[in-house]
Amino acid sequence: MACTANGSSELSEDVIEHYFPFEALPEDCKLQVFSYLNNTAKVRCCFVCKEWLFLLKSPRLWNHISLSDFTPICLGQANHTCVYECYKQYQTKVLQFTEYLCQIKPILHSFVFELDIYDPKAKFLPNIENFLRTAQCRELIYAHLNWKETPNQPLWYEEKCWYHESDVIHLHRLRHRKFVWFFDFFTSVASNLKTLIMPFGWSETSVEHLKRLQNLQTLVLEKYFVFKTLDQTLLDRVLEILPKLQRFLLEVWTPSGAGLLFYSLKSASLQFLDISQSRGFYLNGLVMPKLRQFCVARHPWNGPIVSSDKIKIPCLYGILVNGAPNLEKINDHNLEANWKEKKSPNLQEVLKSVCACKSHKRGWAM
Known part of the structure; x- marks a missing residue:
């Protein structure tokens, strides 16, 4: 690089000669x-x-598609309603992008979206479905589907109505019906998935749709309904119909109290289990011979006020000894080789922080 008399720079002849x-x-x-x-x-x-x-x-x-990369940007124009107009521009960007992708017919490897599929004004769901119909999904192995909300939607969105509590519950259920229909379609076009992350409403129909994903190795089921009791048969069915599942992260918020339910988990393939984000979810049995790592936290989610003396919660240590003989790690704690025969001081401290049985938990909260 050489400088001219007026201080500007220009490419040397040698650089120009090798410029391609x-x-x-x-x-x-x-x-x-x-x-x-x-x-x-x-x-x-x-x-x-x-x-x-x-x-x-x-x-x-266009192997990796995310419909959540766009962010609302203020238009900076005079006399415009900032929240409403800017969010409308965000909606337009998302819809235009999906329409453009429909022309390309991409070969998908991963697909991500965070959009409320029940938003009647945005019409996200029809565009997502149309995109998946035109895309080539045989190689799609990763999907993160947040169908319950649009995080970019402003809190004080002008078109957002305030509903009575019963109306909110009704809308919650209507959105779930949309999801069940969409999930039926999605699993039919993306049957080779290996990783799936999404909120889950725990219905018999949705669980049966999971059966199509026979290559699934990682499954993350986040909460959708709160204070809804989880049926043990549905939980059993999920682990039964996914023979290659190795990693399972479960988040459910179930009521605990005098009618507290306990759950058992059984899988011949699972190596990693995480229930640390669940609330009111207590185990009374585990059958996982290949389990290597277990993540858990004590999160009570109380229903009726009851005395903790009336609730007998099984000790987590005994459950793991009997049901996970090859366990190597609890949360971030590496287990010693003889952990099944003798509880080390470090393991005792871990159990005091995560186990809700009377031996390890002191105080009123479960």
């Missing part, structure tokens, strides 16, 4: 360069020239 323009690259090389861009940058590159627009319509460039 991007336009001269072979098509495969250009596609490789584009593959390193995120989706937002790819969309911007479509406006550079006709050649780039053509190249960026290659289905292989």
Whole structure:
């Protein structure tokens, strides 16, 4: 690089001689360069020239799709209602992006969205379904489907109505019905999934839809309903119909109190189990011969006020000794080789922090 008399810089002859323009690259090389861009940058590159627009319509460039990358941006215009207009612009971006992807018919490897599928004004659900119909989903192995809410929706959204408590519950159930229908469709087009993360409403129909995912290795089921009792038969069915499942993260908020229910878990394939985000969820049995790591926390979710003396919660230590003989780790604590025969002081401290039995828990809360 050489400097001219007026201080500006210009390329030296040697640099110019070795300069190789991007336009001269072979098509495969250009596609490789584009593959390193995120989706937002790819969309911007479509406006550079006709050649780039053509190249960026290659289905292989759109393997990883997230419909949650867009964020509301204030328009900065006079006389506009900031919350309403800016969120409408966000909705428009999401819908336009899905329509553009429908033209490309991408070969999906991962798919992520955080959108309320019951929002009647945004119409996210029809666009998502149309996109999945046109996309090539045979290679789709990762999906994170947050169908219960749109995090980018402002709290004081102008079109958002305030409902009576009974109306909120009613809308909650209607949204779940939409999910059951959508999940039926999704599992039919994405049957080769290996990782699935989503809120779950725990209905018999939804559980049976999971049966299509025979290659599933990691399953994260987050809470949707609160204070809804989980049926043991549904829990058994999930672990029964997924033969390759290795990692299971379960979040349910069930009522605890005088009518406290205890649950048992059985799986021949699970190596990692996490119930640390659940509330009111207590175990009375475990049959997992391959389990290596177990994550748990004591989160009571009380219903009726009752005396803790009337509730007998099984000791977690005994459950693990009998049901997880190859366990190596509880939370971040590495177990000693003889943990089943002798509780070390460190293990005792761990049990005092996570187990709700009378031997390890002191105080009124379970």
